[in-house]
Amino acid sequence: MLNCAGRDNVFVIMAYDFNEKRVQKALKIGRKYLTWVQNSLFEGEITFAKFEKLKAELKRVMDESEDSVKFYILESGKILKSEILGVDKSQTTGFFL
């Protein structure tokens, strides 16, 4: 369990690798809590309580023997930099959602 004493928000990067049968469900849940970046990738500031809800929702729809979600949990403001090569799909391809 993450010790979150004194910390309300964390910055979460979420990358999922689901069987295509369930991939739309992961997308829909991700959009409720975070910002879509590109295929299978979300990011955003989130409260610790909402992060726990996000994980619970994903667990309900995923097949844990086949699907995978990786989270990177960072203290807000600790990313040195993020950088995109090529298309910034979060700006240009809302129609994918």
Place this chain on the structure above:
Amino acid sequence: MLNCAGRDNVFVIMAYDFNEKRVQKALKIGRKYLTWVQNSLFEGEITFAKFEKLKAELKRVMDESEDSVKFYILESGKILKSEILGVDKSQTTGFFL
């Protein structure tokens, strides 16, 4: 440009979203520099010089009007936690590579 004075290594998370015609090339380049985590996702400690080489290699093979790579660049040791739900594919599915 990232100011890297006094910093030799950074921790890089790399997520790519390439057209399937070029996706194998991205996978091959990612493996040269970072650790494969799951579909389209790599992570690892890397020198700043190697990170520049990684980006240059990707730029050579990608179609910048269609493909996308997102990097998160972190000071080493600044990730609070990473967490996997479901399968840890980096441990179990080397055959995907």
